[in-house]
Amino acid sequence: MEKENLSVVLHSQGDLRLEQRPIPEPGPNEVLLQMHSVGICGSDVHYWQNGRIGDFVVKKPMVLGHEAAGRVVKVGSAVKNLKEGDRVAVEPGVPREMDEFFKSGNYNLSPTIFFCATPPDDGNLCRFYKHSANFCYKLPDNVTYEEGALIEPLSVGIHACRRAGVTLGSSVLICGAGPIGLVCLLVAKAMGASQVVISDLSADRLVMAKELGADFPLTVKREDGPEELAKRVEGMLEAQPHITIECTGVESSVQTAIYATRPGGVVVLVGLGAAMTTIPLLNAALREVDIRGVFRYCNTWPMAIAMLASKKVNVAPLVTHRFPLEQAVQAFETTRQGQGVKIMLKCDKTDQNP
Numbered sequence: 001m002e003k004e005n006l007s008v009v010l011h012s013q014g015d016l017r018l019e020q021r022p023i024p025e026p027g028p029n030e031v032l033l034q035m036h037s038v039g040i041c042g043s044d045v046h047y048w049q050n051g052r053i054g055d056f057v058v059k060k061p062m063v064l065g066h067e068a069a070g071r072v073v074k075v076g077s078a079v080k081n082l083k084e085g086d087r088v089a090v091e092p093g094v095p096r097e098m099d100e101f102f103k104s105g106n107y108n109l110s111p112t113i114f115f116c117a118t119p120p121d122d123g124n125l126c127r128f129y130k131h132s133a134n135f136c137y138k139l140p141d142n143v144t145y146e147e148g149a150l151i152e153p154l155s156v157g158i159h160a161c162r163r164a165g166v167t168l169g170s171s172v173l174i175c176g177a178g179p180i181g182l183v184c185l186l187v188a189k190a191m192g193a194s195q196v197v198i199s200d201l202s203a204d205r206l207v208m209a210k211e212l213g214a215d216f217p218l219t220v221k222r223e224d225g226p227e228e229l230a231k232r233v234e235g236m237l238e239a240q241p242h243i244t245i246e247c248t249g250v251e252s253s254v255q256t257a258i259y260a261t262r263p264g265g266v267v268v269l270v271g272l273g274a275a276m277t278t279i280p281l282l283n284a285a286l287r288e289v290d291i292r293g294v295f296r297y298c299n300t301w302p303m304a305i306a307m308l309a310s311k312k313v314n315v316a317p318l319v320t321h322r323f324p325l326e327q328a329v330q331a332f333e334t335t336r337q338g339q340g341v342k343i344m345l346k347c348d349k350t351d352q353n354p
Contacts, residue, residue: 003023006127009021016048030131031133065125067149069146108296142309150183164243173257175245181205181245185209190313195241196215265289266291319342324352328345
């Protein structure tokens with residue numbers, strides 16, 4: 001086995017470095033993974049550019065990366081579910097205690113949860129990484145490492161669509177056609193949504209959305225008013241959507257989501273914007289439009305793997321750029337500039353395949 005563990009470490013706002021770290025030793029219930037493919041998320045870039053997301057502040061050097069897949073190279077003494085050589089997808093959120101949230105199945109809401117690349121917890125953008133074996137999921141032979149890494153963003157889409165109640169025949173508006181908007185589109189379609197409108201400022205992103213199955217791409221201009229956009233959505237569907245999934249966090253877009261949704265419908269907030277946001281609350285209240293939050297995901301990996309293995313969902317087109325781990329800084333810069341959709345870092349020098 002290699003002796004070096006090249007890692008992508010954020011020291012403080014704007015200070016991103018490649019450095020060698022010791023190869024970790026897995027505990028009794030952990031496995032050591034040789035990382036293969038790790039996607040760059042908007043949150044990774046946000047920590048790099050701003051040094052914080054809300055109350056999560058980078059105070060000491062932190063390894064980035066949480067969209068990951070790799071190969072088991074060492075197994076802890078108590079691990080039963082995995083063996084050396086297994087290819088796995090990594091669920092980055094691991095509860096630290098059996099609190100009420102864990103017991104109720106909402107472990108994502110546990111305040112003490114470990115989460116890759118959320119301060120102070122290290123992520124897995126490195127050659128070797130140890131993780132709880134219970135949160136590493138074996139990949140079937142027909143699912144690639146890159147698809148395994150994309151289960152993390154896909155999980156956001158699954159959790160959002162579950163929270164929204166997407167089902168056979170649902171009509172859905174998705175605000176934002178970035179990586180998360182696109183996975184919400186894929187999942188909504190797989191769960192039976194009959195018609196999906198997806199909106200974005202970027203025409204290029206809407207081309208991708210159309211290729212991935214969107215029925216109605218809606219190009220938005222910055223000066224468009226929320227009520228006017230809501231009317232355009234209704235015109236396209238010939239009715240208001242049952243469900244709106246808001247993936248931008250932009251105030252005007254959240255307003256559009258509420259105005260657009262039909263009475264008795266659901267708005268799910270996935271995108272993170274300003275801590276205080278002005279919304280037409282009375283409009284929602286009087287029309288019984290439910291507004292639901294989303295925080296990451298829980299219990300999604302098995303469903304995601306089944307969706308990928310059965311070819312019900314194809315995430316492969318989302319990967320538009322690949323960089324070897326050694327070029328991580330360039331990869332981050334490419335992501336920051338908004339180029340492409342999903343940028344994948346390849347962490348195994350001997351295998352740069354998808």
